Amino acid sequence: MSLGVYFLAMVKFTPKIRSRIRWYIKKHFPLARNQSVIEDDSPLLTSGIIDSMGVLDLMTFIEKEFKIAISDEDLLPENFETIASMASFILSKKTAN
Amino acid sequence: MDFLLHHMLRSSAEPFPQKEALVHGDQRLTYAEIVRYTEGLAYGLQRAGLRRGNRIGIYLGPSVQQVLSIFGISSAGGVFVPINDTLLPTQVVHIAKDCRMKALITESSKLASLLGVIEDIPSLEFIVILEDEVMPQIPLPMHSFDELCGAAPSQSGRDVGIDKDLAAILYTSGSTGRPKGVMLSHANIIDAASIMADCLDITSDERILAIMPFSFDAGLNQLTTTFQTGGCLILMNFIFAKQIVQMMLKERISGMTGVPTIWGLLAQSNSTLHQNRYPDLRYISNTGGTIPQRVLGALQKALPTTKIFIRYGQTETFLSTCLPPDELNRRPTSIGKAIPNTELMVLNKQGRPCKHGEIGELVHRGPILSQGYWNHPELTERVFQPHPFLSPELGGTEKVCYSGDLVKMDEEGFLYFVGRRDAMIKSSGFRISPTEVEEILFQSGKVQGAAIIGIPDEMLGQHIKAFIVPLNNASINPNDLIAFCGERLPRYMVPKSVEILNELPKTGNGKIDYPALRRRQRL
Numbered sequence A: 001m002s003l004g005v006y007f008l009a010m011v012k013f014t015p016k017i018r019s020r021i022r023w024y025i026k027k028h029f030p031l032a033r034n035q036s037v038i039e040d041d042s043p044l045l046t047s048g049i050i051d052s053m054g055v056l057d058l059m060t061f062i063e064k065e066f067k068i069a070i071s072d073e074d075l076l077p078e079n080f081e082t083i084a085s086m087a088s089f090i091l092s093k094k095t096a097n
Numbered sequence B: 001m002d003f004l005l006h007h008m009l010r011s012s013a014e015p016f017p018q019k020e021a022l023v024h025g026d027q028r029l030t031y032a033e034i035v036r037y038t039e040g041l042a043y044g045l046q047r048a049g050l051r052r053g054n055r056i057g058i059y060l061g062p063s064v065q066q067v068l069s070i071f072g073i074s075s076a077g078g079v080f081v082p083i084n085d086t087l088l089p090t091q092v093v094h095i096a097k098d099c100r101m102k103a104l105i106t107e108s109s110k111l112a113s114l115l116g117v118i119e120d121i122p123s124l125e126f127i128v129i130l131e132d133e134v135m136p137q138i139p140l141p142m143h144s145f146d147e148l149c150g151a152a153p154s155q156s157g158r159d160v161g162i163d164k165d166l167a168a169i170l171y172t173s174g175s176t177g178r179p180k181g182v183m184l185s186h187a188n189i190i191d192a193a194s195i196m197a198d199c200l201d202i203t204s205d206e207r208i209l210a211i212m213p214f215s216f217d218a219g220l221n222q223l224t225t226t227f228q229t230g231g232c233l234i235l236m237n238f239i240f241a242k243q244i245v246q247m248m249l250k251e252r253i254s255g256m257t258g259v260p261t262i263w264g265l266l267a268q269s270n271s272t273l274h275q276n277r278y279p280d281l282r283y284i285s286n287t288g289g290t291i292p293q294r295v296l297g298a299l300q301k302a303l304p305t306t307k308i309f310i311r312y313g314q315t316e317t318f319l320s321t322c323l324p325p326d327e328l329n330r331r332p333t334s335i336g337k338a339i340p341n342t343e344l345m346v347l348n349k350q351g352r353p354c355k356h357g358e359i360g361e362l363v364h365r366g367p368i369l370s371q372g373y374w375n376h377p378e379l380t381e382r383v384f385q386p387h388p389f390l391s392p393e394l395g396g397t398e399k400v401c402y403s404g405d406l407v408k409m410d411e412e413g414f415l416y417f418v419g420r421r422d423a424m425i426k427s428s429g430f431r432i433s434p435t436e437v438e439e440i441l442f443q444s445g446k447v448q449g450a451a452i453i454g455i456p457d458e459m460l461g462q463h464i465k466a467f468i469v470p471l472n473n474a475s476i477n478p479n480d481l482i483a484f485c486g487e488r489l490p491r492y493m494v495p496k497s498v499e500i501l502n503e504l505p506k507t508g509n510g511k512i513d514y515p516a517l518r519r520r521q522r523l
Helices: A003-028 A030-034 A052-066 A083-096 B007-013 B031-048 B064-075 B089-098 B108-113 B145-149 B186-200 B217-229 B241-250 B260-266 B293-302 B377-383 B434-443 B478-488 B514-520
Strands: B020-024 B027-030 B055-059 B079-082 B103-106 B126-129 B142-144 B166-172 B180-185 B207-210 B232-235 B255-258 B283-286 B307-312 B321-323 B343-347 B360-365 B384-386 B399-409 B415-420 B425-427 B430-432 B447-457 B461-470 B497-500
Touching: A003 A030, A003 A052, A003 A083, A052 A083, A052 B260, B007 B031, B007 B217, B020 B031, B020 B064, B027 B031, B031 B064, B031 B126, B031 B145, B055 B064, B055 B089, B064 B079, B064 B145, B064 B217, B064 B232, B089 B180, B103 B108, B108 B126, B126 B145, B142 B145, B166 B186, B166 B217, B180 B186, B186 B217, B186 B307, B207 B217, B207 B241, B217 B232, B217 B255, B241 B260, B255 B260, B260 B283, B260 B293, B293 B307, B343 B399, B377 B384, B377 B399, B425 B447, B425 B461, B430 B434, B434 B447, B434 B461, B434 B478, B447 B514, B461 B478, B478 B497
Parallel strands: B020 B232, B055 B079, B055 B103, B079 B166, B103 B126, B126 B142, B207 B232, B207 B255, B255 B283, B283 B307, B461 B497
Antiparallel strands: B020 B027, B166 B180, B307 B321, B343 B360, B360 B399, B384 B399, B399 B415, B425 B430, B447 B461
């Protein structure tokens, strides 16, 4: 895939992916709900909003919702630390397929 | 002579002053450094107002400061109260009020979450806070943790207590009501460390990975066992199981203790545990529930040279049994035999010793029996009763602990866990009383009846199912109710499913019939 197509995909899908993840996190993680706004770059793992059991549920959601397979190599805190990093991780998985 | 918790630091620092004692990320502390910081902190806490027997909360994630706080409070003559960092403000306030906490050691983000409720803790006199860029404004004196640690006492602090004094209160749930504080004396904690070191053959060469919080008895015990023997404890925060694997390799970990949920995560078929060899890993030990046999098999395959110890205990008695690794294949479902210097009895409903194979309640006798529940004399009296079989000439003052756990013993004296005598639930190592969750369900204002039970779950041990009777036959969306709980309870206490009923089954005297609910689920 050319850089141009990737860029277009990013512009087109990123906001939608981000809003779906935000919806899921707000719904399932109580600490996130106590904060009025979670920004795209708010830390979610280091802040304790998402814990190690919660991240398993989040990954199941991401796999189903965006139809990607998360492999063990993908399990890096930096891929899941923020909504923005999750969205770019998901997009890179989708465009790689 | 070591009779107070912090004495073990000095005893280990004497032969090994420059030995690595504590690691967290790129922080590495020697025994000499820990002694120095701890003495500074103790002196600083006393100057800030800590007096003998005061309860001081520690609300921090895994960190060097958390460890220094435990020993610093002990050294200053206080009682430390570790608070699990996954708890929400309501639960933190409950603990602080219940133990009449005088001070809280925490960090700014956690303190910020307590703004608005901290005024509900009238006993709280000061806060010790880790340095941060943004400091919340609260109407209480605040002390910087680093400044207190840097305080230089003119001489080593004089001890203000004896080993009968309380060292810690660990909050845990029972079968009813809100979490209760289990009181541990200095002697309890020191004896438990010695017994555990003996069971697991711990030496000063050990490099032990701490993945369990110090608010758990087993997590605290791992810390004290390591420091008592002069080993090194490695702290970590983790999100993915593979971070644990990476840490095991990086720090050449020789031993670790975990709950079944951790082993379940590590043993998953796609886990990186299976891709490496661990020549340094001498032992692993399980506590806090039963490991499914499938997980146990996967661990044995992945760790062929590592000894696997199965342990059983509860906060009230710290630790009761251990199954030696060489017995594991012969009796993989056993929790083992009594630990050294401890006597265990299995008693039937009439209070008489059970025959082999007969199910009865486990009763614990020994030096690590805790001092009971803080400010709950009736409950303490129910659980900690006089030894039933000692001759009356002894005066009947010695107490034993009736655990509420049902077990059976085989002909060779090995014990097997069967279940709970009451409605208490255990999920990913946490004890949950049905009341704590049912109270929240009632707070929704939509239910007239609520009862929760534990459903067996391979990863969590148990997960929670709620049975609900709607108020005035109103329609209730189960997902809304689950979300309502999620906002008010830590994750492990939130029901996974809700079933609507017309009425709850009741016993003859009008109480909720939990066994009937379990039978309904074919449990």
